Amino acid sequence: MSEPASILSTRNLTIGYRSGNNAKIISENLNLNLNSGQLVCLLGPNGAGKSTLMRTLAGLQPALSGEIMLGGQMLLDFKPAELAKELSLVLTERIEAGNLTVNEVVSLGRTPYTGWLGTLSNLDQEKINRALTVTETATYRDRRIHQLSDGERQKVMLARALAQDTNLIILDEPTAHLDLPSRVEMMHLLHTLARETNKAILLSTHELDLALQAADQLWLMKQDGEMTTGIPEDLVLNGAFESAFAKTGFYFNRSSGTFTIHPEEVSFNINLSGNTDLVFWTKRALQREGIGTNNSESLTPEIFITEQSNEIQWKLDWYGTATYYTKLETLIDSIRLKRSHEIH
Amino acid sequence: MKIDSAGSAGSHKLIIIGLLVLVVFFFLLDILLGSVKIPFSEVIRIIFSHESDNTAWLFIIEKIRLPKAITAVLVGCGLSVSGLQMQTLFRNPLAGPSELGITAGAGLGVAAVMLTGGSSTSIYAIRQLGLSGSWLIIAMASLGSALVLSLILLIAGRIRDNVILLIVGVMIGTITLSVVSIWQYFSQPEQLQEYIMWTFGSLGGVVQDHLYVLSGVVAFGLILAFISSKALNALLLGENYARSMGLTVSRTRFMIMAGTSLLTGSITAFCGPIGFIGIAIPHITRSLLGTSDHRILIPATCLVGTVLMLVCDIIAQMPGTQTVLPINVVTSLLGAPVVIWIIISRNNLRSSFS
DSSP: OOOOOEEEEEEEEEEEEEETTEEEEEEEEEOOEEETTOEEEEEOOTTSSHHHHHHHHTTSSOOSEEEEEETTEEGGGOOHHHHTTTEEEEOSSOOOOTTSBHHHHHHHTTTTTSOTTOOOOHHHHHHHHHHHHHTTOGGGTTSBGGGSOHHHHHHHHHHHHHHTOOSEEEEESTTTTOOHHHHHHHHHHHHHHHHHHOOEEEEEOSOHHHHHHHOSEEEEEOTTSOEEEEOHHHHHHTTHHHHHTOOTTOEEETTTTEEESSOOOOOEEOEEESOHHHHHHHHHHHHHTTEEOOOOSSSOOEEEEEEETTEEEEEEEETTEEEEESSHHHHHHHHHHHHHHHHO | OHHHHHHHHHHHHHHHHHHHHHHHHHHHHHHHOSSSOOOHHHHHHHHHHOOOSOHHHHHIIIIIIHHHHHHHHHHHHHHHHHHHHHHHHHTOTTOOTTTTTHHHHHHHHHHHHHHHTSSOOOGGGGGGSOHHHHHHHHHHHHHHHHHHHHHHHHHHHHOOOHHHHHHHHHHHHHHHHHHHHHHHHTSOHHHHHHHHHHHHOOSTTOOTHHHHHHHHHHHHHHHHHHHTHHHHHHHTTOHHHHHHTTOOHHHHHHHHHHHHHHHHHHHHHHHOOOOSHHHHHHHHHHHHHTOOOHHHHHHHHHHHHHHHHHHHHHHHTOTTSSOOOOHHHHHHHHHHHHHHHHHHOHHHHHHHTO
């Protein structure tokens, strides 16, 4: 592996829109850096300006001020044909020419390299085959785009970008519209691609948990356009992650790395003991009911969970009376009932 | 995988050879049939050795039927390729020269020549103009087409909806036509009649110098289209993807618009507004070949367009009778059902474009 080289960097970049004499600044003073072999996820709430940043970095939209350097050269100095050899895109827009085969779409990725008629050389064909292989799309290369599922289609668009053979690939929300397994697969694919091909990959996404796991770097954009960068773990620990998405109604749970919907308002406590996995899920069910699980010494009801030959059993000790349950649902119902009796 | 792609390329080749055979067949048939019966052997002899014992036959074939058949070929190629380019450029299956009012724009250009000429001569009189006049007409008709085309392109940038764009096209066409109508209102009845004849469309009457001019311009437009085929392919993925693959979209768009305007403008100037060929042929070709690759589609569209235009011309002559139907009527009778089929089979629409 070669030394990580800076592929894309910005200096004092200001992004936004200019209409007439007014400039609407979305984010300013951006000093970003993207190295080869790195997978960078751009995260931020809706409306923070992720798309504007992506479009500006991709050269689809002019920057208000500042510099963007691509491979040691100013982005503005690139001719379109040269830029196409340095930077490829995967966009959110659905491609409408469903009549094209997968092979044809991926072959279009070679456009910057082919002659005036677009005839493919052996090298072009080799790159196309490689792109199809690594994205695992080769098996349906003769199918038409409109016959593919969203997940397959997205992989084909990635294959097209790979065939374009650029040092930098920018993907705008590549996991949108995909189901969970496809999302995970896509992120995993991008992660391995960055490592194996030594390309720099930048993507914007709303998949916080996937981004936390797969990204080498996070670019966090707050609602007001302020940018924080760093490795995911640092951003979690210094609270930047939480503050970027701060909103009432949910909070970031540092121990699980997920956002939790209701901050618990504990009105009642139960002692919980047993196998860790079982305790975890039971705790979740209880939390939804507003029941805390502090293992306090005081006189509270207790739940013991046991598992024997795939049979899970919850033993509820309600101030001395023990009842056994085999489903969480009946346990929760029963607790609810007992508590309402208590209140009346 | 290799076998598959080779197989589809092979079937493309077979279809194209089949189309070539059909072109030759219908070309000969078009010359053979007409209100005057001329034996087949004599027709062949006139075409290849330019001589015949019957001078009337020689005149009919060389001065009337042959130019008319060649015009049919030019119209078939030109209008269908301009339709194909427009459908890709607008990413709209309902785009076509007559549907979006481009031919109306060409008509306006033609009318403008007559108006600025200071005389109230009719559009039909262009056939009486000399060589320089025909260039002027082509230039004005192409400019008229380009004007309408750029107007529609401007609107298409804002509106992504297929049907709305089509309605806008029809409206712009209507505006253009009403401008022509104002001019018509102040013209003499005889000239009006001639204008109406022009709107029926006619493949006849494009002879000698005019035919050379038309052939030259159509050939240039077709070459322009073929050069753009790589760009057209990239545009299939949408403008943003095309740009990311190194395409200068504004330049490409200009090339395509120039080609389309030249093709539509020149053909409309000489043959009148011929409807439905531009929209129908690309769809027929696409479903025939099952590909969106313009490098194959452009030549194939030319061939299919030629075949259908020749067939329309043969039908228009009503073989065996003395009557001749206006060509526009025949193409509309044939083309309108195709457009209805496109709208009804949303599947076909979706698979190609949306």
